[in-house]
Amino acid sequence: MIATLAIEAGDLPLGGGLLALVRPALLLLEPGGILAVRSSAASVVQDLPSWCRVERHRYLGYEDGRHLIERGSLGAPRGAREWGYRLKKPSAAEVVRAVPMPDTANADTGFAPRGARVEPGGPRYPFDLLERDRVAPPEVAQLYDQAVAAQWDVGRDIPWDTVGEHDPAIESAVCQVMTFLAENELSALYVPSRFIARIHPAYVETAMFLSTQLADEARHIDVFLRRARVAGGGLGVSSVTTSRSLLSLLEYEDFTEAAFVLSVLGEGTFLDLLRFVEEHAPDPATAEIARRTRNDESRHVHFGLAHVRHALSTDPTLFGRLEAAVRRRAATLHDVGGVPTPLQDSLTLLAAGSTEPRAVARGHEAFRALLEAMHAARIKRLDRAGFTAEQAELMSTLHTANFM
Ligand SMILES: [Fe+2]
Ligand SMILES: [Fe+2]
Structure with missing residues (x-):
C-alpha cells in the first residue's frame, strides 16, 4: 500500500500528543487518501484502530513498523487547501487576487473567512447579499x-x-x-x-x-x-x-x-x-x-x-x-x-x-x-x-x- 502522506510519531501514545500529528495530517488528505504513521509505541497498536473506528477512518493495518489509515469522508472540510501563495504586498487588493471572490456565496459558511476550508454541517446565516x-x-x-x-x-x-x-x-x-x-x-x-x-x-x-x-x-x-x-x-x-x-x-x-x-x-x-x-x-x-x-x-x-x-x-x-x-x-x-x-x-x-x-x-x-x-x-x-x-x-x- 503506498501512503500519500507519512508522519514520524516516535513513541507518542494516542492520548499523549499523537493525535496532534495524526489529525492535521489527515486534514491534508482528500477522503480515500492514505496516511502512514511510523510509531514505536506499543499502546498505539490497540488505540489507533479504535480511534479510527470512532472517527470513521479506515484502519488498514500495521506493516513495516507503520500504521496505515485511509482518510474517511466524515467531517471532511470543503474546498482545497490554500498553501504556498505568498502575498507580494499585504494589501486587500492582493488578497483578492490570491483568493478570488466566488460568483455566488454559500449562506452556510457563516463567518468563515474566504479561503478557509469549512467543515460541513454548520448553521445557515441570514446573509442575503450572496451574488x-x-x-x-x-x-x-x-x-x-x-x-x-x-x-x-x-x-x-x-x-x-x-x-x-x-x-x-x-x-x-x-x-x-x-x-x-x-x-x-x-x-x-x-x-x-x-x-x-x-x-x-x-x-x-x-x-x-x-x-x-x-x-x-x-x-x-x-x-x-x-x-x-x-x-x-x-x-x-x-x-x-x-x-x-x-x-x-x-x-x-x-x-x-x-x-x-x-x-x-x-x-x-x-x-x-x-x-x-x-x-x-x-x-x-x-x-x-x-x-x-x-x-x-x-x-x-x-x-x-x-x-x-x-x-x-x-x-x-x-x-x-x-x-x-x-x-x-x-x-x-x-x-x-x-x-x-x-x-x-x-x-x-x-x-x-x-x-x-x-x-x-x-x-x-x-x-x-x-x-x-x-x-x-x-x-x-x-x-x-x-x-x-x-x-x-x-x-x-x-x-x-x-x-x-
Ligand atoms: Fe460624508
Ligand atoms: Fe459620503
Missing part, C-alpha cells in the same frame, strides 16, 4: 486600501486657529451650512450601515470598504459640528425638506438602489456643494474642512459608481429599476419645495462674503450657477454609469432639491 455582481465591483479592495491610507484626524489636520472673527452674518451662514452638512452626513452614516450585516463574508472587502465609509461619515459629522461651534455661532436650523428627503433614503431595501440614490446621486451632488464651500470659505480652516471631506466623498461616489456600473453590466433590467427607484422617491417628495431656504440664503451669503448688496447679488448668481453645475455633473455621472442621455436628464431633474 458578487450585486455586491462587490472589481475595484472594491483597491478602494478599501486607498480609504485606509487616506484617513485623517479632525483635531490634528484642520488649522483650527485660522477661523478667527467674521461678520456675524457670515459666521451664521457658515454655521447653517455646517448644520445642513452634518444632518445629511448622519444619513450617509446610517444608510450604508443597514447593508453591512446583509453582505456575505465572501465579499468582506465590500463590508470593509463600507466600514471605512462609516468612519469617514462619523468624522464628517464631527468636523462640521465642531466648525459650527468653534467660533461661538452654534447650530442653525434643520428643515422639513431635509428631514423628508433623508427619511426617503432610509426606505430603500435594495443595496444597489440605495447605493445609486445615496452615493451616485446624493454624494455626487455633495461633491459640487463641498467645492462651493471650499471656494467661498471665509477662512482656511473651513476651506480645509470642505477640501478633506470632499476627498472622502469622491471615494464614496467612486464606489457607488463602480457598484452600479458593474451591476448594470450584468443585469440590463436594472436600468429600469433604478429609474423607477428615483421616480418613487420623487413622488414621495413631490410637495416638498426647492432647496431649503436657510441653506439657500447661507450659501448665497457665503459666496457674497459680506452683506453689502452688490456682493449679495454676486452671491445669488454663484448659488444659481452651483445648481446648474450640480445638474450637469449628475448627468455626466449617470452617463458614466451607462444611462442614456434621456434617462440621465430625467433622473437628474427628479433628484431631490435637498441635494442628498
Whole structure:
C-alpha cells in the first residue's frame, strides 16, 4: 500500500500528543487518501484502530513498523487547501487576487473567512447579499486600501486657529451650512450601515470598504459640528425638506438602489456643494474642512459608481429599476419645495462674503450657477454609469432639491 502522506510519531501514545500529528495530517488528505504513521509505541497498536473506528477512518493495518489509515469522508472540510501563495504586498487588493471572490456565496459558511476550508454541517446565516455582481465591483479592495491610507484626524489636520472673527452674518451662514452638512452626513452614516450585516463574508472587502465609509461619515459629522461651534455661532436650523428627503433614503431595501440614490446621486451632488464651500470659505480652516471631506466623498461616489456600473453590466433590467427607484422617491417628495431656504440664503451669503448688496447679488448668481453645475455633473455621472442621455436628464431633474 503506498501512503500519500507519512508522519514520524516516535513513541507518542494516542492520548499523549499523537493525535496532534495524526489529525492535521489527515486534514491534508482528500477522503480515500492514505496516511502512514511510523510509531514505536506499543499502546498505539490497540488505540489507533479504535480511534479510527470512532472517527470513521479506515484502519488498514500495521506493516513495516507503520500504521496505515485511509482518510474517511466524515467531517471532511470543503474546498482545497490554500498553501504556498505568498502575498507580494499585504494589501486587500492582493488578497483578492490570491483568493478570488466566488460568483455566488454559500449562506452556510457563516463567518468563515474566504479561503478557509469549512467543515460541513454548520448553521445557515441570514446573509442575503450572496451574488458578487450585486455586491462587490472589481475595484472594491483597491478602494478599501486607498480609504485606509487616506484617513485623517479632525483635531490634528484642520488649522483650527485660522477661523478667527467674521461678520456675524457670515459666521451664521457658515454655521447653517455646517448644520445642513452634518444632518445629511448622519444619513450617509446610517444608510450604508443597514447593508453591512446583509453582505456575505465572501465579499468582506465590500463590508470593509463600507466600514471605512462609516468612519469617514462619523468624522464628517464631527468636523462640521465642531466648525459650527468653534467660533461661538452654534447650530442653525434643520428643515422639513431635509428631514423628508433623508427619511426617503432610509426606505430603500435594495443595496444597489440605495447605493445609486445615496452615493451616485446624493454624494455626487455633495461633491459640487463641498467645492462651493471650499471656494467661498471665509477662512482656511473651513476651506480645509470642505477640501478633506470632499476627498472622502469622491471615494464614496467612486464606489457607488463602480457598484452600479458593474451591476448594470450584468443585469440590463436594472436600468429600469433604478429609474423607477428615483421616480418613487420623487413622488414621495413631490410637495416638498426647492432647496431649503436657510441653506439657500447661507450659501448665497457665503459666496457674497459680506452683506453689502452688490456682493449679495454676486452671491445669488454663484448659488444659481452651483445648481446648474450640480445638474450637469449628475448627468455626466449617470452617463458614466451607462444611462442614456434621456434617462440621465430625467433622473437628474427628479433628484431631490435637498441635494442628498
Ligand atoms: Fe460624508
Ligand atoms: Fe459620503
